[in-house]
Amino acid sequence: MASEWWRSAVIYQVYPRSFADSNGDGIGDLPGITSRLEAIADLGADAVWLSPFQPSPQHDAGYDVADYVGVAPLFGTLDDFDALVARAKALTLKVIVDLVPNHTSSDHEWFQAALKAAPGSPERDRYMFRDGKGDGGSEPPNNWESVFGGGAWTRVTEADGTPGQWYLHLFDVSQPDLNWRSPVVREAFRDILRFWLDRGVDGFRVDVAHGLIKADGLPDYDPPKHQASMGGHTGAEDKEDEPEPAPYWGQEGVHEIFREWHAVLAEYDGDRALCGEAWVEPLSKLAKWVRPDEMQQTFNFSYLLTEWQAEAQREVIQESLEAFASVGAPSTWVLSNHDVLRHATRLALTFESAQGAGIGPRDLPNLPERHFALRRGRAATALMLALPGSAYLYQGEELGLPEVADLPDDARQDPTWFRTGGEKYGRDGCRVPIPWESAAPAYGFSPTGASWLPQPPEWAELARDEQESDPGSTLAMYRELLAVRREHALGEGSVEFLDGFGEDVVALRNGDVTVLTNLGGWDLYLPDGRVIAASAPVGRNLPPDTTVWMVSE
Template identity: 80%
Template sequence: MAAQWWRSAVIYQVYPRSFADSDGDGVGDLPGITSRLGSIRDLGADAIWLSPFMTSPQHDAGYDVADYCDVDPLFGTLGDFDAMIARATDLDLRVIIDLVPNHTSSDHVWFQAALAAGPGSAERDWYMFRDGKGSDGNVPPNNWQSVFGGSAWTRVTESDGTPGQWYLHLFDISQPDLNWHSKFVRAAFRDILRFWLDRGVDGFRVDVAHGLVKADGLPDYTPPAAVGTTPGAGGSMGGATGGRPGAEDAEDEEPLAPYWGQDGVHEIYREWHEVLAEYDGDRALCGEAWVEPLSRLALWVRPDEMQQTFNFTYLETPWRAQALREVVRSSIDEFGAVGAPSTWVLSNHDVVRHATRLSLTVDSPQGAGLGPRDLKHVPERHFGLRRARAATALMLALPGSAYIYQGEELGLPEVVDLPDDARQDPTWFRTGGERYGRDGCRVPIPWEADAPAYGFSPTGASWLPQPALWAEYARDVQESDPASPLAMYRELIEVRRQRQLGLGTLEFLDGYGEDVIALRNGQVTVIANLGGWDIQVPDGRVIGASEPVGRNLAPDTTVWVVTD
């Protein structure tokens, strides 16, 4: 029997509002995506993952959903979605869509019904409403903090005009958390899954997959002081321990935060697994679960739960050979122990692009972002790109499924000089400008160097301002350049497919020094030089590399060699 597609797929993340704008309003849309699907297939991807496009007031870029079974007019219509699915099918591209089950928009009819129904009602039980503390209930039910900053609780005014209960929102005030102990909520989401499966989607990326169930009693919790800033959100959350420890400490389990990684989530995903099993075609769930250590994360991908979960431990590992060897080995061991593939990812819509991040001279907590205050810590962009190319060449050689974030195939760096008045991430506002947030990795991508908005929009409009340097990175400029990042991605993805590296078996090789990652996947030997001096390229035929190589392999370079 053929291997399930998701075990080895290269999956391309489309952030709809920043991918392609068909109607000129400055915001990307579904028809724009449809018009550019050929470029994704040309890259060699097997599937696309669409970030949220469902009906939303857009307080958090669509991660505040007001209707789970419709398309927001900003992005088009259900008809446009069906047309996109049809085009993807013609191109043999699978389609995964984002699903946001931890919270809804405060505009959702469920939440509005809960407000109207009042304390003690069945509708209030759909969300996390609680009475406040103190003689008049004016103190929040506990001390939990929102990932976006400030209290995670907001008090409502009841229908009679008096101060009432408080509701939990681990994210923005406009994103009330659902109560997943509610039978109504659980049944409703099974129906939502079927709605989109019936329309032809191949799977779901599950937002905040570790956050649905909260600990009984909602106890106070203060994250360990040593952890520092809790990572950002909107589809990207802090770890199950309240933040991500360093890779070297990944096996030191800290107590679970009472709002992350609770055991009750697994029953939910077993139910969802059964729903997907009703459909043909190897449908898949991929969890966004910020959980440490990897042995705990592997619980999300046991045979009767999800098919994949993002490997954020790998994404957040610094560019150091020993740390990377350890996380690759541990990932394959821990996921393999439950029969699941590992996933590999370096960039997404919530983190500083790896063409910048891997060369920073300062820590960049997930979700905090970069801005003008950080310029002295941002490397010269060509240096950052060299390291990013080497990291990508290493990642694409690993067995399992690889995720690519739109624009990384162009080598795009983080945009760090956005003006303050252009920023839109809730993190920027909720922290009073202390954290820049994620706008810098969400700037619309460039297609044509000389076109309005670099080909993103026919009118030149762009919901976030694009930098002038985007002209250098435009896809049409790279199309004819054999040394471009685009050419490297195409070449390596094709070799990966031909050699079936995604289904391969990994063997680490000794004798190359502590600053070198050396491994073999099938007949392909992969050498990544993370040290400060050249090393010798092993004998054989070079079939891929992050930079041109001769007999020596320069620092921050990865090469693929075969002897067949």
Template identity: 65%
Template sequence: MADPLEHPGPHEFATDDAGAQPDVTQETAGESAPPEWWRTAVIYQVYPRSFADASGDGIGDLPGVTSRLDALVELGVDAVWLSPFYRSPQRDAGYDVSDYCDVDPLFGTLASFDRMLEAAHQRGLRVIIDLVPNHSSSEHPWFQAALEAGPGSPERARYLFRDGKGEHGELPPNNWESVFGGPAWTRVIEADGEPGQWYLHLFDTSQPDFDWSNPEVRELFRGVLRFWLDRGVDGFRVDVAHGLVKAEGLPDLELPEAGGSLGGSREAPIVPYWAQEGVHEVYRDWRRLLEEYEGDRVLVAEAWVDPLERVASWVRPDEMHQAFNFSYLMSPWRADALREVIDDSLAAFGGVGAPSTWVLSNHDVIRHATRLALGEDHLQGHGIGPKTQGLPDRMPALRRARAATGLMLALPGSAYVYQGEELGLPEVTDLPDHARQDPTWFRTKGERYGRDGCRVPIPWEADAPAYGFSESSSSWLPQPSEWRELARDRQLGDPSSTLEFYRAALRLRSEFALGAGELEWLSELEGERMPKGVLAFRNNSLIVVANVGADEARVPEGTLLLASSEVPDGLLPADTTVWVLPAR
């Protein structure tokens, strides 16, 4: 058998002279141009605050990102997605934007962004940046002007200001609640010193929602898109893409029917502030704008919507290019559930001509090296911490996480990798209360831990200050002592490490064109039916077998190219995935 963790080489792909792949509508020498890069890409999420700190202040920055790009090339990804780096008071880690066309000094300058972008393109990496159109910071000039201008003014019409209910307007306009906990409305003090109107903020009080029925708002964001496209970015990940448009009249949420859902489902009515039909015209407009630019520029939707058929409506041919597959991310580690969501994903996205996307971790959810070994009752955004019952042991949880990664990266379509998952980083569960910074923690008065545990700065060098995250010993969230053994330099070159497992998987995914392949489920191998709890499929010339259950399964005959953990005596243990090139 071949070494399942043979070291991969640097990742490369061909580009034209401008650094962008040819437009798919063109044909050369009678042959169709290659499909758009994003249909099969592996995209690496960089959370700038926690990736690499070049200034020494304990907060990651754009020069830090530039300094670590070679590591991403060596990993084998195709593109980088950057979480927000715009000017911001940082009440919600940059998702409260005060200037959409500038870089916050915490992260650098526009010049340092340009240098980072150029360096990424020189290395064949495309760059997608976050865009936050649902709300601005309360310190945005528009919102400050709205506060000064008063009720009924054009300035207030850019946001969702409303009079309150009750005899004196003392009650919120409706019963909506913030995603971060507490009411979604805050009352302002008017110029005369008296309580006045209320404004909507589906997130923190410092994040007032725009009114997307206002043409000024739409024109603002057209300008923002052009500003960054002119600088050369390859696309945008659109934050809260399902939330821009609210139901006419802002009706109360029907709480019993909607439950805790983040979107509409087959059983529940559409939540009046999520997934309204009007959002689609916004993205059709943006799609037309992007198509004015050369190269394959992309729009990626963060749309927490159920079911998958509704998510697919975001990626119809004239709208966005991709949507995050949260149904897959939130699926439990059960063979029947995984097969169902994989089938549903391929059918829903394929039905509108879009690639399915696959993701296991990001900056908003418990890292999958911990989450997949928990029960199924951990809600998105709530987080876990010292008082959480039933926290798993790290190594068995990591074994399951590696098996899940082996399954995900073998699926056709595009995949997302969150910084640090290639190191096997678990959720940090022992952060001291005084160090927490997520608004969820404060708005729920400590009832929910929030998302800080997946945002701790990642380790690069075991014996360096802050494990190589910063030249100083500073780190905006404290790093646990176990980060030392998980540092990149400790794992590089170790064939048993999670890092080398990811590198091998990404190399093989590219070599065997799995992203562009087709999935064929296999109910039996070599005349034997697959045990319950085992998933097996063929993608192009590879056979992938994932043991999600408890009973051992036999590894197919052929060359073992990848194994998420050891497979003694040709038997596949639980929580293990293998990629096999069958014998001819």
């Protein structure tokens, strides 16, 4: 791998509460992760990214942080974290931790101090407190809406018991937005970065990296319909035909913050990396987040959201490579994460499902047949891992896990479900704890059989131990793809699109490897060459929803 490891790394996302539970309480934890790190290294990943594990009341599964420099007792201790890092290093795995700078938990000591302080105080200046409009300030400061549903402002009661100011929360009411124009906030976060860097982390995934700065004056805003439908930690906007971005997403001031962070990482030996969760379009604008003095990577959500159609896939690949190369950055590729439907289901849906909205029992009659959807998901993975740049994998996708749609209502925990009155199912379906051993309690997730979300019966046949010795399993395919990707240095290569294979085929060459993905309805006759990897068995023909990697004889 190149010295700047993040340029071509395969990074495996661990969602701590759903990965491995060591103490039997039904919630995954840091010791559980440490005990299973060898499985990630064995897969062939280069790094592990940990979703939030810091102290939190868990109103939004840890994305409501109450203390940025600790570990939630739910997940363990700082000693457990240090042991995890040490074990990862022994396995030559880099460690990336999640950082959530747009908002804190309402339990954070800063916010509790702000509630006790007077309007205009330094304590309140850490957050987005504003006077209300209308008679006695009874109306919110503007019309902004939370991406979890409902209004984005909540009024507080002042210390004397009177109705007071309003605070902004672009997400849940328990997640007040920080004021990133405050020098105090900015200095505090530079210290937070150093705290984790001193403990040996190799980088940070930055949540809502496009949302830290809000437009001057906080003007009213009515989002286009396509944006309003984007649930979860999102904010995809800025299509080229839209004159102005949303006043709370993608403001120019965010770039100064990340230049400051870049300088902090540069204080440390080795190649440390920032990866931004920035829902920004078009890709040419997203590339601003990864200019040489800012972040090293940003997630390519345009790619994740692209439909399973050959022309669309070719276009997003080409646009991604050109946009990121224009600033000297690698493109990233991702198909699944903790906020979106698992791609082994999503790519085969025949109906619209907005990001973050989720699927559930009322969708069951219209869901694709599982094996058909998995075949398409495997083909997409094989195409993605053939591309140059850095790839992200979400825990359980190497097992071919589908989205869990039939969760009972009383088991759901995503705030989207509650804030929309059950209209949107939310993201619980991609967060169900993953299966390790088919015959073990909770399929090996927890020694007691406890599981914070119920696991479906089909988890038994998808468990890792069931796939270990099966050469046709999804686990075997991932291992093979990652090994061949490394052998042929595909992450460090370049793409040349190939003609002559028809409009329903994505055909490209990366180094000495020819990659063909059949997105059409008919078999494709394969050219001469030796197959070195494939998403499904192939002979002389390439079936629909199949990807093959070939080299010349």
